Amino acid sequence: MKKIRLLIIISCLFYLFNVKNVFAECDIETRTNAANVSVNYDMERVPIDGYGQKHPEIDVQETLENINDPYEVATFVHLNIQNVTDRIYITVNNKTEGSFETYNYADTDNGNILIEIPDTEIIREFEIKVYSKINDCLNEELRTININTPKLNEYYYSSMCANNDAFYCRNEFITNDFNVDENEIYEMYSKSQLEKEKNDKQNGNQNENNNFFESNKKWFYVSGLVVIAFLVIAIIVVIVKKIKKNRKYRS
Secondary structure, X not given: OHHHHHHHHHHHHHHHHXXXXXXXXXXXXXXXXXXXXXXXXXXXXXXXXXXXXXXXXXXXXXXXXXXXXXXXXXEEEEEEEEOOOOOEEEXXXXXXXXXXXXXXXXXXXXXXEEEEEOOOOOOEEEEEEEEEOOHHHOOOEEEEEEEEEOEEXXXXXXXXXXXXXXXXXXXXXXXXXXXXXXXXXXHHXXXXXXXXXHHHHXXXXXXXXHHHHHHOHHHHHHHHHHHHHHHHHHHHHHHHHHHHHHHHXXX
């Protein structure tokens, strides 16, 4: 009987010990570390050679303007994860391309992680999660950060966007695809061009009328003065005739 009681007490203590560990909360310092993790991206334009090697010492603008330049300008996206500490670890899920990486503090550069993306052909969706490394709440998920890295707007440098302020022309790079397909965009562009031609025609007609008036303005003024003079003379003649007629009757 004593053995049974002893086993029950040991089982209860073991259960309580495990419950404490399962439901233990991370301390304030660990949660603060997780809250301080920041995620952003920046973009780098740099000349590259035929082997894909970067040449930051070469001027980007000169490379763009010189069609015979042996280098070409490439755009790289840098996904930056900052403020990682030894109390937390990070997982990076590239949901677009299906890659997954885990980063501990030892994998960082003084708490900073830089993931370089070598092209801007597609929008990439990343899910970054922050987990605890301390024993009291080991592997507890403390935070989730979602971010999209940009792609080049395929319409931005096209003739469609010359002097065009439509929504599909405003940004060189986009982090969300447009909510309309390619055919709808071309249809909107065609309608805007027809409207522009109509407005240009109306403005052209108005300008022609204004130019005609400006070029003949002197003659309009002269003609107006002649008409006014004629009316004044006619009125004077009528008045004089009326006065003579009245004098005749009186005599």
